[in-house]
Structure formats: C-alpha cells, structure tokens
Amino acid sequence: xxxxxxxxxxxxxxxxxxxxxxxxxxxxxxxxxxxxxxxxxxxxxxxxxxxxxxxxxxxxxxxxxxxxxxxxxxxxxxxxxxxxxxxxxxxxxxxxxxxxxxxxxxxxxxxxxxxxxxxxxxxxxxxxxxxxxxxxxxxxxxxxxxxxxxxxxxxxxxxxxxxxxxxxxxxxxxxxxxxxxxxxxxxxxxxxxxxxxxxxxxxxxxxxxxxxxxxxxxxxxxxxxxxxxxxxxxxxxxxxxxxxxxxxxxxxxxxxxxxxxxxxxxxxxxxxxxxxxxxxxxxxxxxxxxxxxxxxxxxxxxxxxxxxxxxxxxxxxxxxxxxxxxxxxxxxxxxxxxxxxxxxxxxxxxxxxxxxxxxxxxxxx
Amino acid sequence: xxxxxxxxxxxxxxxxxxxxxxxxxxxxxxxxxxxxxxxxxxxxxxxxxxxxxxxxxxxxxxxxxxxxxxxxxxxxxxxxxxxxxxxxxxxxxxxxxxxxxxxxxxxxxxxxxxxxxxxxxxxxxxxxxxxxxxxxxxxxxxxxxxxxxxxxxxxxxxxxxxxxxxxxxxxxxxxxxxxxxxxxxxxxxxxxxxxxxxxxxxxxxxxxxxxxxxxxxxxxxxxxxxxxxxxxxxxxxxxxxxxxxxxxxxxxxxxxxxxxxxxxxxxxxxxxxxxxxxxxxxxxxxxxxxxxxx
Numbered sequence: 001x002x003x004x005x006x007x008x009x010x011x012x013x014x015x016x017x018x019x020x021x022x023x024x025x026x027x028x029x030x031x032x033x034x035x036x037x038x039x040x041x042x043x044x045x046x047x048x049x050x051x052x053x054x055x056x057x058x059x060x061x062x063x064x065x066x067x068x069x070x071x072x073x074x075x076x077x078x079x080x081x082x083x084x085x086x087x088x089x090x091x092x093x094x095x096x097x098x099x100x101x102x103x104x105x106x107x108x109x110x111x112x113x114x115x116x117x118x119x120x121x122x123x124x125x126x127x128x129x130x131x132x133x134x135x136x137x138x139x140x141x142x143x144x145x146x147x148x149x150x151x152x153x154x155x156x157x158x159x160x161x162x163x164x165x166x167x168x169x170x171x172x173x174x175x176x177x178x179x180x181x182x183x184x185x186x187x188x189x190x191x192x193x194x195x196x197x198x199x200x201x202x203x204x205x206x207x208x209x210x211x212x213x214x215x216x217x218x219x220x221x222x223x224x225x226x227x228x229x230x231x232x233x234x235x236x237x238x239x240x241x242x243x244x245x246x247x248x249x250x251x252x253x254x255x256x257x258x259x260x261x262x263x264x265x266x267x268x269x270x271x272x273x274x275x276x277x278x279x280x281x282x283x284x285x286x287x288x289x290x291x292x293x294x295x296x297x298x299x300x301x302x303x304x305x306x307x308x309x310x311x312x313x314x315x316x317x318x319x320x321x322x323x324x325x326x327x328x329x330x331x332x333x334x335x336x337x338x339x340x341x342x343x344x345x346x347x348x349x350x351x352x353x354x355x356x357x358x359x360x361x362x363x364x365x
Numbered sequence: 366x367x368x369x370x371x372x373x374x375x376x377x378x379x380x381x382x383x384x385x386x387x388x389x390x391x392x393x394x395x396x397x398x399x400x401x402x403x404x405x406x407x408x409x410x411x412x413x414x415x416x417x418x419x420x421x422x423x424x425x426x427x428x429x430x431x432x433x434x435x436x437x438x439x440x441x442x443x444x445x446x447x448x449x450x451x452x453x454x455x456x457x458x459x460x461x462x463x464x465x466x467x468x469x470x471x472x473x474x475x476x477x478x479x480x481x482x483x484x485x486x487x488x489x490x491x492x493x494x495x496x497x498x499x500x501x502x503x504x505x506x507x508x509x510x511x512x513x514x515x516x517x518x519x520x521x522x523x524x525x526x527x528x529x530x531x532x533x534x535x536x537x538x539x540x541x542x543x544x545x546x547x548x549x550x551x552x553x554x555x556x557x558x559x560x561x562x563x564x565x566x567x568x569x570x571x572x573x574x575x576x577x578x579x580x581x582x583x584x585x586x587x588x589x590x591x592x593x594x595x596x597x598x599x600x601x602x603x604x605x606x607x608x609x610x611x612x613x614x615x616x617x618x619x620x621x622x623x624x625x626x627x628x629x630x631x632x633x634x635x636x637x638x639x640x641x642x643x644x645x646x647x648x649x650x651x652x653x654x655x656x657x658x659x
Contacts, residue, residue: 051561073560080561086554090576099572100562151562 002029002187003064003077003154005050010059012045012211019045020056021211027189027204032181034190034198037208038234043191046208047157050189051080063155074103079148080157084164085140087132093119093143094128100151118146122180138169145180155187162197174201195235199223207231227268229355232279239285239324241278245354248272255354259318262296267355276354282327284351287314290342296352297344300324302337312336316345404630408623425630435614439635442611443642445525446593449532453540453589454582456533461541462574465548466556480538488535492602495531496522499603527603528610535599536592540585547581548574583652587643594639611635 005027012020020042027033035043048054050061052073061068063077073080079100088096094115095102101111115128122142127135135143141161148156158177162170178201181188192198198205199219206216207230215227226232233240243257245266253266255278262278270276287302288294300316303323307330314326314336326345328336337343369378405421413419429435464473483491498505499521506518521527551574559569575582600610615635618628647653 053557053561073557074563074565078561080558082554082558084552084554086552086558088555088558088573099559099564102572103562103564103568147562 002185004029005155005187005189006060006062006065007046007050008060008062010046010049010056010061012042012049012054013057019211020049022059023211023213025206025213025216027187029187030185032178032188032190032201032203034192034202034205035208036192036195036198036205036235038193041208042211043193043208044159047080047159047189047191050155051078051157052076077154078157079151079153079155081144081148081159081161083159083161085144085161087140087143087147089132091132092128093130093132093135096132096143097146097150099147104151114150115146118150121149121183122146123176137165138173141165141173142176145177149180149184149186153186155189156181158188158190160192160194163192163194170197177201199235207234209234226279226353226355229277229279229357232353232355237282237325237327239280239282241280243276243278245270245272245274245276252349253354258320259298259322262352263349264296264352264354265350267353270354270356274356276356278352278354280347280352282313282325283311285324285326285345285347286328287316287326287337287343288346290344294344294346296349297346298324300343300345302339302341302343304339305336316343318345400625400629401633403626404633406626408626425627426634428627429631429634435611435631438609438614439611439638441525441609442594443639445529446532446590449529449536449593450540450586450590452529452533453537454586457537457540457544457585458578458582461544461548461578462570465545466551466553480541484538488598489602491535492531492599495527495534496602499527499530522603523605523607525608527605528600528608531599531603532593532596535596536589539588539592543581543585543588544578545581547578551577579652583647583650587647590643591639594635 007023007025007027010020010023011018023042023046035046037043045054049056050063050068052068052071052075055069068076088099091099094112097115097118098106098111101114106114112128119125119128122145124139124142124146127139127143132140132143144161162173162177165173174197177188190198190201199222202219204216205219205222207214207222209230215222215231217225222231222235226235229240232238241255241257241259241262243255243262245253246256246261247254248266248271251266253264253270253272255262255264255276257278264278267276287300288297290299298318300318302314303317304315306313306315310330312328312330314328316324316326318324324345366378366382369381373381404425405423406419407422407424409416409418429439464476468476486494497503500506501518501520503521505521506515509515510518521530555573555577556569559573560566564572595612596610597612597616600608600613601616604610604613611631612635615628615631618624618631622628
C-alpha cells in the first residue's frame with residue numbers, strides 16, 4: 001500500500017546556486033512527514049525531485065528501495081497535490097478524479113464507480129457531475145485529494161495545499177488530511193512553511209534552511225529539543241540572549257552573558273568556551289516579585305500587555321533595554337502585573353537551551 | 366460611452382467615437398453596400414442606365430451557378446485554403462507549445478523577433494521572393510541538386526503546390542499568435558498534474574492542452590482560412606498555368622471584363638460561402654463563436 005522514500009545524499013544545483021545541499025533522510029512507509037522551512041529553503045525542490053519533475057545533481061531518490069533515476073513523473077508511484085491544486089477546469093469533477101485511471105485505459109463504468117467511492121472517502125457527496133468552478137475552496141481541496149488517491153499512489157506529495165484556504169477551513173482540513181492519511185495508510189510527504197500545520201499533522205518533521213536539512217524529529221522533539229538556533233527560532237517563539245559557555249556539567253552548562261549567568265541545557269554542537277545563544281520559550285518564563293532574587297532570573301520592567309484570549313503575552317524590558325516576552329495563561333483570578341511594574345523574569349534550567357547558529361554551508365562545490 | 370466621457374472628457378470622446386464611426390461607415394460599410402447594390406444590377410451601356418432594362422435581378426449570381434468552371438475553381442480554392450490551414454496548424458501547434466511552455470521567456474523574445482521580421486516586408490515582395498526561390502534555376506533546386514538529394518531540378522511552380530507553399534508562408538503567423546496566447550494562458554501546473562497522474566505526453570496534449578487551446582486554434586484556423594480564400598497577391602504571383610484561384614476570377618470580371626456587377630456578385634458569393642463553410646466546420650468541431658472572440 002505504501003512505500004518508504006529514501007533521499008540519499010541529494011544535491012540540487014541551479015547554475016551556481018545550490019538549492020538542496022546533501023539531504024539524507026528516510027521517510028518510513030505510511031508516515032506523515034513534513035518538510036518545514038521558510039520560502040526559498042529548498043523544500044519545494046525536494047518535492048519536485050521526488051515527483052520526478054527534476055533530477056538531482058547528485059545523490060539518488062529511492063522509493064521502495066528502487067532508484068528513481070530516469071523514471072519520468074508519469075511512471076513514478078507518487079501523486080502530487082499542487083499548491084494551486086491544478087484541477088482541470090474543462091472536465092467535470094468525476095473526470096478530474098479519475099483522470100489517472102482514464103490514462104491507464106480503465107473503462108468508463110469502472111471509473112464512474114471509483115469516482116463515487118472516492119467522493120465518499122473525501123466526504124463530498126453528489127458532486128460528481130459538477131464543474132470545478134462550481135465548487136468552494138474546501139471542496140476543490142477534497143477533489144484534488146481524491147484525484148491523487150485515485151491512482152493509488154505509494155507516496156502522496158503535498159505542496160502547501162492548504163495555504164489558499166481561510167483559517168477555519170485550514171484547521172478543519174488539517175484534521176481531515178490527517179484522517180485520510182490514517183485511513184489509506186499512504187506515505188504522505190507534506191511541504192509547508194506553517195509550523196502549526198507541520199507540528200499538528202506530522203509523525204515527523206524535517207526542518208530546512210538554505211538547502212540543508214537541519215533536524216529530523218517528531219514534532220515534540222523539534223519544539224522541545226531543537227538542534228540549533230535556526231530550528232529553535234523558526235519553530236515557535238523565543239527570548240534570545242547572547243553569551244559564552246563557561247562550564248559544562250553533563251548535559252547542562254553554565255552560560256555567561258551580559259545579563260548574568262544562567263544554568264541551561266547544552267545543545268548539540270556547542271562546547272566549552274563557545275560563543276552561543278540562549279533560547280528561552282516565552283511559555284517557560286514566569287514573572288516573580290522583584291523582592292527575592294532567584295537563580296536564572298533577569299530583573300525586568302513590564303512594558304506592555306497583549307491579551308490573546310486563552311493566554312496573555314507580557315512584554316518586559318531588562319536593564320540593557322532588550323525586550324523579552326513572557327506568556328502566561330489567562331486566569332482572571334491571577335492577572336499579570338500591570339505595565340511599569342518592576343519584577344523578575346525567571347526560567348527553569350531544564351526548559352532553556354544553549355544553541356549554535358544554523359548549519360549554513362551553502363558553498364558545497 | 367459614459368465611462369469613456371468620464372475618463373477622457375466630452376471632446377476627446379466625441380472625436381474618438383467619430384473617427385471609429387467614420388472608419389466603419391465610410392471605409393467599410395458604405396463601399397460594401399455600394400458593391401452589394403451593384404451585384405443585383407446589370408452591366409449596361411451608359412445610355413441605358415436608369416432605363417427600362419436597369420432592374421434589380423439575381424442574374425449576376427446565376428452566372429456563377431451556370432458556370433461549371435467557376436464552380437470548380439471555387440471548390441479548389443476552398444480545398445486548398447483548407448489544406449493551407451491544416452498545414453499551418455500542424456506546423457504551428459508544436460511551435461506555439463514550445464514557445465509558450467518549453468523555452469525560457471528570455472529566449473522567446475528573440476524567437477518572436479526572428480519570426481516577426483519577415484512580416485515587415487510587404488506581401489508582394491515575399492511572394493515574389495518565393496517565386497525566385499521556387500523557380501527552375503532557383504536556389505532551392507540548386508541546393509537540393511547540390512547536396513545530391515535530387516538528380517534534376519523539380520518544377521515547383523506547377524499545379525497548386527507553389528500557391529500552397531506561398532500561402533502557408535504568408536499566413537502562418539496568423540495561426541501562431543492565437544494558439545501561442547491560448548497555450549501561454551494555461552497554468553503549467555495543469556500540464557504537470559496530467560503527467561504526474563500518469564498521462565503520456567500525447568495524452569496530456571489531447572486531454573489538457575488542446576481543449577484549453579481550442580478557442581485559439583479555432584480563431585487561428587478561421588483567420589488563416591479566410592485570408593487564404595481571399596488572397597489575391599500570392600495566387601497571382603505563384604500560380605502556374607493550371608492553378609486558378611477564385612479571387613483571380615473576381616479580379617478578371619472587374620478589371621479585365623470591367624463588369625463590376627458580376628464581379629461584386631462573385632465577391633459576395635465568396636464571402637457568403639466561406640462564412641457558411643466556416644460555420645459548418647465550427648459546428649462539426651463543436652466550437653462556438655463566443656469562444657473565438659475571447
């Protein structure tokens with residue numbers, strides 16, 4: 001039903017520009033895998049390499065253990081859902097869905113039946129004979145999914161298919177996509193720049209920057225234990241403090257900064273004496289009265305309060321003028337301190353990390 | 366009109382409307398109406414004009430239907446105009462596809478320039494150039510015998526073949542541009558989606574690209590066909606003794622026979638029959654006029 005995808009030491013050059021640099025990852029059969037990164041990070045190029053619209057400059061794409069070199073997109077066991085969906089406007093819905101079967105010479109009756117079946121699967125009834133232009137955004141989305149599923153792909157490739165939808169529908173389609181993936185058991189490879197999407201839907205996430213795969217891990221691992229500064233700051237919010245690793249003790253380290261000395265977890269590829277950055281998530285910070293000085297704290301003054309509904313963002317300024325953010329749950333019985341209140345921002349050593357910059361060796365050749 | 370006045374002011378709007386009306390009425394509608402009236406009257410000596418013999422009649426039109434030679438020439442004109450249209454389409458579609466979807470946009474500009482430059486030369490000169498190229502002692506035969514492809518020169522200017530070559534050359538760009546525009550407007554993702562779903566190149570063209578380009582193909586075909594059927598310069602320059610074009614007969618009536626009445630009747634017959642033919646073909650191929658106008 002589904003196959004694994006192995007990207008083996010893949011590089012892709014456009015002239016002198018290296019869009020994908022030495023990417024090595026194995027996506028397991030039946031896995032929901034996301035490539036997450038900012039625009040221009042090479043994630044769409046990876047998708048086109050897997051679907052066969054491009055051949056890698058170096059390395060190999062293997063699907064189910066088979067090298068895909070020289071195999072054209074129409075002969076690969078993949079189906080791609082385009083960012084703009086690319087439905088055929090001149091065909092009715094059911095012909096769109098079964099286009100892949102039509103080109104394989106399947107009879108009209110069988111195709112019609114298959115279309116009805118797939119329309120049930122994507123929860124779109126009585127639409128077989130509609131025109132594409134008669135459908136809403138979410139319905140088009142479902143037709144695109146059904147069209148890709150019709151060819152029974154081993155691997156489904158999705159290029160930010162939810163980006164054109166409004167927020168409510170996007171959140172609904174996330175759950176829907178996830179459910180369809182579980183129901184069909186097909187390997188899903190999802191491309192997105194939206195960390196919320198990637199974290200919510202994926203079994204594993206690969207975070208990319210400048211053509212390099214920075215980290216591959218579960219969403220929890222990506223968020224809680226980012227390997228470097230890029231991953232930490234791209235996924236979620238952070239308070240960042242520059243400094244130097246003063247001493248190391250197992251997985252923990254003492255970090256010397258202009259704002260004081262902090263005890264924190266030591267990230268990968270950072271060693272004793274290295275210049276690095278301390279990353280502290282706003283939700284792991286708390287505000288305490290200024291009176292009693294605690295460990296891992298910075299003296300601050302509250303500047304602004306942004307009420308977000310279920311939580312409150314409190315912006316604070318330290319003595320050197322840098323702004324930090326502290327996120328607290330909305331609790332009417334325990335309101336956040338008012339602006340201009342002097343207090344201290346405290347964080348747990350276990351929930352902050354010392355990390356280096358991202359891996360950025362784009363001059364691979 | 367309201368919008369025009371709001372945007373350009375009353376005086377400029379009136380000038381623009383007046384110039385358009387002048388062009389349409391004085392240069393198109395009225396001359397055609399005059400000829401149309403001519404076609405129903407007889408070619409009479411001056412002293413009989415306005416006399417009892419000067420009546421409205423269908424006799425000029427009947428002349429055509431009672432002349433098997435002219436009917437034959439008409440059908441040959443339709444036949445070879447259709448052939449030119451088909452050749453233009455066959456050559457142009459792949460070219461338009463390559464220009465629109467395969468080449469980089471920077472290269473496309475160069476290609477269009479190269480294609481357009483010959484259009485700056487007048488039709489007469491271009492036809493005459495082909496006359497030289499195709500003549501017995503001309504460069505084409507010299508090259509072909511020179512590289513040993515043929516033993517002795519071919520008589521190119523015989524039958525309709527030289528006319529067909531000349532017409533294809535003269536009007537091929539009128540086919541290229543509408544098809545190019547149509548294919549260019551197609552989202553490239555549609556082509557990729559078709560391939561990704563397993564369609565062969567041929568199938569992708571048949572099911573996705575050609576249906577999308579159909580209005581462009583139709584308007585290109587109509588344009589080329591009508592231009593061919595109405596062409597005078599190319600058939601007269603490149604004709605041989607045994608190829609006659611219907612426009613040449615009209616010309617003969619008007620300028621050799623000096624009979625403008627039968628001449629205009631023939632001209633309107635050509636127009637009417639061509640429109641009939643084109644609408645029949647469009648009906649068969651299921652193309653609507655509104656699609657072409659897009």
